[in-house]
Amino acid sequence: MEIINTIGETLKNIRLSLGLTQSQVCNNIMSQSNYSKVEKGEIDISFSKMVELLSRLDMSVDEFMYIKNDYKKHTHSQISKLRNLRFNDTELITKYKNKLEQKENLTTRELEIVTIYDALILIGEKNAFKAAKEKIKPIWERLEKHDNWYLYDIQIINNIIYLFPVDTAVSIGQLAVNQLEKYKELRGVNNLSISIQMNLLLLLIENGRYEAALDEVDRLIPSCISKNLTMHLAVCYVRKGLLMELLSQTGSEEWYDNGYKLLEIMQNDKLKKELQKEVSQYKKEKHQQ
Template identity: 35%
Template sequence: MDNHFAGFGKTLLRIRKNKRYSQQYMAENKIHQSTYSKMERDLIEPTLGNYRHLLSRLDMSDEELQYIMNDYNHSEKEQLLTAFMNLSFNDVALLEELREKARNYLKAHADYIIADIIHLTDALIIMAKTGDVVGARKQVRPVWERLEKLDGWYLVELRMINAMLFLFPIDEAILISGTALAQIQKYAGHPSASKIAVSLRYNLCLLLLKNGRYTETITRINELIPAAKEAGSYRHLCVCYLRKGFALAKTGNPEGQLLIDQAFRLIEAADDQAFKANLENEYILLEEAASS
């Protein structure tokens, strides 16, 4: 039996009874009664059409049903993907933990995405520890060689592109991010897609800054500030003020330092010491990049 449907019948039976639905209600003249009964007894697997119908009758998503079938837990792969999707790219301890779990997973499963995650965590660890861009690029090359051949990118691939965007030359990064954002537009309203799009835009602004493209940085950040205010995200607003202020300062505009000061006043008012440290570190790195 396909792992996706292992234990499906027992779970279907339990949920149906909990909801006090009859087999007739579940089948709804779309599935033969004897076929439905066999599915509940795990004698047969549902067809894709039947599976979608049953999800609709249960008022559940596939994700929720799989979560219940796995004893109210994500599957091992889902846990790895969720960890990757929520990853902080400069947290070495979490990166190393994820890499180890991914390696263990591959001992029992062949999986392109998990293999890609290992390459990406290797690259991110190198960057976090040594800043060796050349070494990090070697790690992600197999990932990009696979992704660039695809006809389209889905959420997990888009997240991977965001993770490795900083390793591309700036003009290539601009083109890749533009293609990625166009793909994300197909997911309008999807919360994960919105987060990836925001992250891509912020990462691209940082790349532009590090490459001395100050006018382009200011233009792009001006597009981000209203969204940060509307979302009530003081962290995003602080990042916008810091990066725009830095770009303005480097172009000789005295308003730049005022914006930088405003960023730090805002983070002080929020009493977010951990994020303040990240912001201070980014400012130092930007100064180093500008002077090199």
């Protein structure tokens, strides 16, 4: 049975475990009498006051929500799963979708995530880009009305960017990366920025924009190195080798070898096979032209 404590109960449990009085926690933030009512669930608390209280307890909002949810991942962990999904990993996407659909009374955001899972499955299993685009149309109509995107919105964009014409996708992707700047102090945001650029790289390759893709991968490689994103770096090495070969440039084998060796060190045989299949597919298409 899932146990979800109230905010007040969780605050009280944390306070008592730290050996603090109510006055020590709420001093100069709110009155002790009002704080007592918060712990009892008699009154609500504003977000700004909540952040101040958590700062006093030396605790992040994420950690608090994790404790509140009985030391289980909170709902937003479903959103974080969108970060590293690949549309060809339909087995994992289906697993996430089925697990989420087991919940009762899905929120609006969770319903959007289910829709995105459906769209990614359509692409991965049937290559049905047109049907997938129709699926996510209401989500994009919501997003394009706003100039300011939140982190959740940007994670969504990262997963639907394949469904736009390449020039539109590049513009949207660049805008999303720029908007991530305001979140740069948050953990994991750098990975999301790289993920968006990796998706744009693949989109450029799929549309035959090999020179633009090579420029993109040359920008990505130093970023992956500086951020210690070894798996992303391995993918970049392999795709750089592919692009050099597609452009009839010499030296592609060295980049292939570097990428595959990194994946062997990480024992990521699955991704290595996926990339080998990807390389073989693009080379075959090139020879058929």
